[in-house]
Amino acid sequence: MGEIKLMKGNEALAEAAIRAGLQGYFGYPITPQSEVVEYLAREEPKHNYVLLQAESEVAAVNMLYGAGGAGARVMTTTSSPGFSLMQEGISYIACAQIPCLFANIVRGGPGLGTIQPSQSDYFQATKGGGHGDYHLIVLAPNSVQEMVDHVYLGFELADKYRSPAMLLSDGAIGQMMEKVQLPDPIEYKPDKPWATTGKKPGQERNYLTSLYIQPEEMEEKNIELQAKFKKIEENEVRFEEYKTDDAKIIIVSFGLSSRISKKSVDMAREAGLKVGLFRPITVWPFPANKIADIAARKQVNFFISIEMNAGQMVEDVKLAVNGKKPVYFYGRMGGIIPTPKEILTAVQARSRS
Amino acid sequence: MLEEMVFAGFGGQGVLSMGTILAYAAMKEGKNVSWMPSYGPEMRGGTANCMVNISDKEISSPIVNEYDMAVVLNLPSLHKFESNVKQNGILIWESSTIKEKPKRKDIKTYGIPALKIAAEELKNIKVMNMVVLGALLQINNDLVKKESVLLALKETLPERHHHLIPLNEKALILGGRLVKQ
Numbered sequence: 001m002g003e004i005k006l007m008k009g010n011e012a013l014a015e016a017a018i019r020a021g022l023q024g025y026f027g028y029p030i031t032p033q034s035e036v037v038e039y040l041a042r043e044e045p046k047h048n049y050v051l052l053q054a055e056s057e058v059a060a061v062n063m064l065y066g067a068g069g070a071g072a073r074v075m076t077t078t079s080s081p082g083f084s085l086m087q088e089g090i091s092y093i094a095c096a097q098i099p100c101l102f103a104n105i106v107r108g109g110p111g112l113g114t115i116q117p118s119q120s121d122y123f124q125a126t127k128g129g130g131h132g133d134y135h136l137i138v139l140a141p142n143s144v145q146e147m148v149d150h151v152y153l154g155f156e157l158a159d160k161y162r163s164p165a166m167l168l169s170d171g172a173i174g175q176m177m178e179k180v181q182l183p184d185p186i187e188y189k190p191d192k193p194w195a196t197t198g199k200k201p202g203q204e205r206n207y208l209t210s211l212y213i214q215p216e217e218m219e220e221k222n223i224e225l226q227a228k229f230k231k232i233e234e235n236e237v238r239f240e241e242y243k244t245d246d247a248k249i250i251i252v253s254f255g256l257s258s259r260i261s262k263k264s265v266d267m268a269r270e271a272g273l274k275v276g277l278f279r280p281i282t283v284w285p286f287p288a289n290k291i292a293d294i295a296a297r298k299q300v301n302f303f304i305s306i307e308m309n310a311g312q313m314v315e316d317v318k319l320a321v322n323g324k325k326p327v328y329f330y331g332r333m334g335g336i337i338p339t340p341k342e343i344l345t346a347v348q349a350r351s352r353s
Numbered sequence: 354m355l356e357e358m359v360f361a362g363f364g365g366q367g368v369l370s371m372g373t374i375l376a377y378a379a380m381k382e383g384k385n386v387s388w389m390p391s392y393g394p395e396m397r398g399g400t401a402n403c404m405v406n407i408s409d410k411e412i413s414s415p416i417v418n419e420y421d422m423a424v425v426l427n428l429p430s431l432h433k434f435e436s437n438v439k440q441n442g443i444l445i446w447e448s449s450t451i452k453e454k455p456k457r458k459d460i461k462t463y464g465i466p467a468l469k470i471a472a473e474e475l476k477n478i479k480v481m482n483m484v485v486l487g488a489l490l491q492i493n494n495d496l497v498k499k500e501s502v503l504l505a506l507k508e509t510l511p512e513r514h515h516h517l518i519p520l521n522e523k524a525l526i527l528g529g530r531l532v533k534q
Contacts, residue, residue, distance in 0.1 A: 006376060006386065179386055262414065340417065
């Protein structure tokens, strides 16, 4: 395995994309994500990728659609307001089944909001985000190392399922530095017979579209997409458990807040409270079956979802628990990061009530 | 071992780079590190800070409530972070900038006139942060080795600034001496 470096999450993401064989990046700067494009611009002369600062996020996502359609390994990164602007294009990409990678380095909203870290784009990321019935494969890194690992994984899953994939990260993970181990660069050789790379004599024309004007055709396309989503749900669920085996209280948390919650678990254990942490790594597909298993355990008293938003993932936790145990929520909004102690206090308050 | 620290001061005083160099040095020794900057609007003209954690185990939260050690280089930072130092923890404050003394008696406090030393003895106030770091390494002498800090300086400073390494090294030594006295 490759070098050890001290890197910011955003820089690590950019470096990982280069090493994973990035062929095209189209984006528009926005805090707290701008280091990605800065890093890619600085490194561009040494590599073969196309780097283009688009005139807007709307343009960037459509460039991704085009280049991805031609079979290139492509990525864009943005932060919340920019990701909203991309939604129309993402819906087209999902329907046309173009593999590509998005990263949303989430900041507090709604609106132009704040530049501080948040997880308030969970609904948008996991429920499709744009119009129509679709999902992205959504990975939620919680460390700088995972900003690297999930780029590799995201590209791989995107290709495997001909689907857009995304990293749902946040401003804190983007801005903080940690030790990372960088994987060896790979030589990317796309194997995409469907790509629009030019029709050869005697060959059928490749055609990528999201327009199926006949409802019967549109329904058929939907059935095909739903079958694919089902396959992803069956095969690609990822999660991490921490001290859940004997836990009476289960914290469910993703991304940055799962890191903070992990410390709260240790603090709770020191205080004699049996708390464990369940962390979805893929927030779509959501690890609902595993949560249902845990909910069936006798010793589990309740779940509490810890998020940096007004309570979004808690809905998925409730669906998974399906009434077997109480599901509570604690969160902070607008770019405020909860402290480990604050989370512990919220857990203790529920355990007394 | 887990050392939770905060470095705070005005933007431009070098608090972020002080934290970076320390984190880098610890990483070079094989430790786990996290460095979390404040990157909000407060950075423009106001105070900047970074939280640095160093551990020989996995670091759970990069954000903490209380610090084993706080390094403050201006008065607003002293006010903000003094109360968040753990009992028996360490507070290092820049005593030629901050005219108020820390109030707490249940922590160890070290007033370091780093700006004065940098201006008078080193003729370059930009290395003030390295004077403070030198003092820190003397106070908490099993955190990282001095050689690792020198290596960190070499590897984190852009090549065009490498001629300043001897000056930084001198600043570290002078900072260390301030504590011995």
